[in-house]
Amino acid sequence: MDSKKISILGTGDFARAFALRAFKCNYDVIMGSRDPSNRSLEVIDRYFSDIEVVDIDSCIKHSDMVIVAIRPIHYSTLSQFKKQLRGKVIVEVSNDTIDKEISNAEQLCEYTGARVVKGFNVLSSWALLSESFGGSKNVFICSDDAEAKTRVMQLTRNIGFTPIDRGMLRSARDIEHTAAKIFPEWISPTIFAWVSFLLFTLWSIARMFMRETIDWSSFPLRRFNPAVCTTAIFLLACCYLPGELAAFFQLYYGNKIKRFPNWLDRWLKSRKQIGLWAFFFATFHMIISVLILASGNPYHFLVVAKYKDYNLEGNITVQVPERYAFYKHGEIMLLAGVVTYISMAILAVSTIPSILERLNWHEFALIQSYLGYFTLAVGITHVLIYGAPWWITLTKPFVLIRSFTFISSILPLTVLFFKIILLLPCVFRPLRQIRAGKEAKFLWQKKKKSKKYFINHEAVTSV
Numbered sequence: 001m002d003s004k005k006i007s008i009l010g011t012g013d014f015a016r017a018f019a020l021r022a023f024k025c026n027y028d029v030i031m032g033s034r035d036p037s038n039r040s041l042e043v044i045d046r047y048f049s050d051i052e053v054v055d056i057d058s059c060i061k062h063s064d065m066v067i068v069a070i071r072p073i074h075y076s077t078l079s080q081f082k083k084q085l086r087g088k089v090i091v092e093v094s095n096d097t098i099d100k101e102i103s104n105a106e107q108l109c110e111y112t113g114a115r116v117v118k119g120f121n122v123l124s125s126w127a128l129l130s131e132s133f134g135g136s137k138n139v140f141i142c143s144d145d146a147e148a149k150t151r152v153m154q155l156t157r158n159i160g161f162t163p164i165d166r167g168m169l170r171s172a173r174d175i176e177h178t179a180a181k182i183f184p185e186w187i188s189p190t191i192f193a194w195v196s197f198l199l200f201t202l203w204s205i206a207r208m209f210m211r212e213t214i215d216w217s218s219f220p221l222r223r224f225n226p227a228v229c230t231t232a233i234f235l236l237a238c239c240y241l242p243g244e245l246a247a248f249f250q251l252y253y254g255n256k257i258k259r260f261p262n263w264l265d266r267w268l269k270s271r272k273q274i275g276l277w278a279f280f281f282a283t284f285h286m287i288i289s290v291l292i293l294a295s296g297n298p299y300h301f302l303v304v305a306k307y308k309d310y311n312l313e314g315n316i317t318v319q320v321p322e323r324y325a326f327y328k329h330g331e332i333m334l335l336a337g338v339v340t341y342i343s344m345a346i347l348a349v350s351t352i353p354s355i356l357e358r359l360n361w362h363e364f365a366l367i368q369s370y371l372g373y374f375t376l377a378v379g380i381t382h383v384l385i386y387g388a389p390w391w392i393t394l395t396k397p398f399v400l401i402r403s404f405t406f407i408s409s410i411l412p413l414t415v416l417f418f419k420i421i422l423l424l425p426c427v428f429r430p431l432r433q434i435r436a437g438k439e440a441k442f443l444w445q446k447k448k449k450s451k452k453y454f455i456n457h458e459a460v461t462s463v
Contacts, residue, residue, distance in 0.1 A: 004026065004027050004028050004058070005020050005027070005028045005030075005062060005063035005064070005328055006028070006029050006030075006063055006067060006155075007030055007032060007059045007060060007062045007063040007065065007066045007067065008022075008029065008030070008031045008032065008034070008066075008067045008069055009032045009056060009059060009060075009067065009068050009069060009078075010031070010033070010068070010069035010070040011031055011033045011041065011053065012069060012070075013125040014069050014093065014124075014128075015031060015067070015069035015070075016041060016045075016048070016123045016125070017125035017126075017128035017129050017133075018067060018069065018093075018120070018125075019048075019051055020045060020047055020048075020127055020128070020129065021128045021159050021160075022159055023047060023051055024047070025158055025159045025160070027158075027159075028063075029051050030051070030052050030053075030054060030058075030059055030062045030063070031051060031052070031053045031054070031056065031378065032053070032054060032056045032058070032059025032060065033053055033054075033055070033056070034055075034056065036053045036054050036079060036433075041053060044092075051157065057081065057084065060081055060084045060085060060088070061084060061403040062231060062340075063088075064087075064088050064089060065088065065089045065091065065151065065155070066085070066088055066089070066090050066091070066114075067091045067093065067120075067153075068090055068091065068092050068093065068094075068108065068150075069093055071094070072096075072104040072107065072108075073439065074092050075104070075107055075108050076111055078108070078111055078112050079111045079112065081112070082111075082112055082113055082114075084373065085112045085113070086113065086114065087114070087115070088114050088115065089111060089114075089115050089117060089145075089148040089151055089152065090108065090114045090115065090116045090117065090228040091116075091117050091118075091119055091120065091152055091155075092104060092105040092116055092117070092118050092119075092121075092172075093119065093120040093121050094121060094176070095121050095176050096173075096176035096177060098202055102173070103118070103169075103170075103172035103173040103175075103176050104172070104173035104176060105117075105118040105169055105176075106169060106170070106172060106173075107140075109144075109169065112379065115143070115145040115147075115154045116143065116144075116145075116150055116169060117141060117142070117143040117145070117148050117169075118140070118141065118142045118143065118166075118169060118171075118172035118175055118176075119139055119141045119152050119163075120139055120156075121141075121175060121176060122136070122138070122139060122140060122175070122178065123161070128213060133224050136384060137160070137161045137162050137407055138162050138164050139156045139161045139163050140164050140166045140175045140178070141153050141156065141163050141165055141166060141176060142165070142167055142168060142171040142172055143167040143168070143169050144168055144169045144211070149165070150230065152325035153165070159192050165358065168389055171449055185269070185270070185273060186273050188266070188270060189270045189273035189274045189277060190273070190277065191273065192238075192270075192274070192280075193231070193235055193281075196231050196234060196235065197228070197231040197281065200226075200227035200230045200231055200234075200404075200407075201224070201227040203227070203402075203404075203407075204223045204224070204226055204227045204404070206225070206436065207404075208223070208403055210402060213444070221288050221291060221292060222279055222292065225234070225285060225288045225289060225292065226286060226404040226405075227404070228281050228284045228285045228288060229281075229285045229383070229408065230277075230377075230404050230407060230408035231281045231402070232278050232279075232281035232284075232285055233278075233376075233379050233380065233383060233408050233412055234281040234408060234411055234412075235274050235275070235277055235278035235281065236275065236282075236375065236376055236379060236412070237280040237411040237412040237414075237415045238274050238278075238279065238411070239271045239274050239275045239372065239384050240372060240373065240376065240415050240419075241411070241414075241415050242264060242267040242268045243268070243271075243290075244262055244263060244415065244418040244419060244422060245264060246268060247422055247431055248418075249261075249264070250425070250431065250434050251430065251431055251434070252441075253420055254434065254439055254440045254441055255434060255439045255440070256437070257391070272351055275347060275348070275351070276348055278344065279344045279345065279347070279348040282340070282341055282344050283341075286337070286341055290339070295303070329385055329389070332385055333382055333385040333386050336378050336381045336382035336385065337379075337382045338377075339378050340375055340378045340379040340382055343371055343374060343375035343378065344375055345373060346367065347367065347368065347371060347372055347375065350364065350367045350368065351424070362450055371461065373416070373419060376412055376415065376416065380409055380412040380413060380416070383405050383409050383412075384405075384409060386405055387403060387404075387405025387406060387409070388405075390403070390405075391405075391406060392405070405440065413419075429436065
């Protein structure tokens with residue numbers, strides 16, 4: 001059974017929070033300071049009246065497990081306690097804000113020669129003190145000593161967190177950088193999404209000048225709405241295009257072993273973020289559309305107005321719209337839009353970690369693949385019903401190109417076309433065999449000719 005004694009070096013925010021957390025979990029905690037006589041911690045919290053603060057040497061001797069909660073620049077001062085720390089388990093909890101070749105945990109191991117374990121650096125003092133801090137409870141643990149790592153992982157469970165084994169101490173370099181990064185997986189997808197929206201918005205402004213219908217009064221909603229809709233369906237198509245490109249690469253290579261190009265690999269890993277931004281812009285589009293339809297001045301080609309005659313003084317008759325009714329194609333278009341939005345909502349909800357944990361791989365793939373392509377198909381139907389009747393009446397190609405409905409339909413139709421090709425039996429069967437681990441040989445895969453080398457047998461014999 002593991003000892004319930006813990007020594008904590010340091011009296012800062014993290015050290016105090018860790019001491020309180022461990023003390024409330026029935027650990028015998030003692031804290032070490034260079035100046036213990038001037039550390040009146042009971043003023044901060046009444047629980048510190050039961051936690052003793054002693055000098056560094058006495059703190060190290062108290063327990064076989066030492067939590068080092070001091071700044072990394074002071075690690076060199078622990079070299080004088082190298083003899084006392086020998087054989088003890090030292091937990092290093094700092095973060096590294098400056099990229100360097102060696103981690104703080106590895107430096108501490110060089111200074112002390114002890115059994116160093118990296119852990120708890122992803123937690124803040126607030127996370128240790130609060131039960132409802134809302135962050136992840138995962139704690140990354142790594143060490144070269146398996147027994148020491150096991151003890152720290154048990155400590156992690158005992159104080160209410162989930163340990164994640166990250167292997168050897170060398171992994172501390174990645175663990176230290178993780179806490180310093182701010183949404184590293186969202187940076188590129190966010191830039192891509194908002195740059196796309198900016199370009200479509202600029203194109204909306206340019207269309208006003210090209211059509212010589214400059215009306216800035218309608219820009220905040222009516223001019224924004226086509227750009228928002230185009231961005232939403234464009235990003236949704238971008239979620240499924242990289243998977244199809246990956247399938248074509250596998251067919252070209254004839255196996256699934258060879259790595260994809262770096263740009264495609266990064267694109268595949270960003271599909272979740274791109275899809276969530278697509279859902280954001282779809283929500284934006286839905287809200288704007290509802291506001292326009294409820295404004296009393298809806299799209300004239302979607303609705304028909306029912307007029308009623310009113311007689312005024314002077315025998316003047318005025319026709320006033322009594323109510324609006326949708327055309328048949330308008331109702332179908334709105335229904336397709338509603339179905340698209342509900343399907344995108346299901347796709348977004350299925351990526352929530354708490355729900356994702358309840359889905360196995362086949363269930364998740366079923367939702368994201370089949371429902372995703374259904375959403376894309378219904379979404380492009382929504383766009384085509386809106387814009388295709390107008391395309392037929394056009395005679396100038398440039399006028400068609402500047403249409404938002406035409407631009408937004410190009411990529412989704414391309415993605416659906418590629419999907420149809422991949423579902424053909426002549427393509428689907430070899431692709432399924434390749435993904436099952438079988439290597440396929442196609443006509444475009446030429447056999448590499450083996451190089452023939454001239455061997456001088458006389459020279460070999462003489463040697």
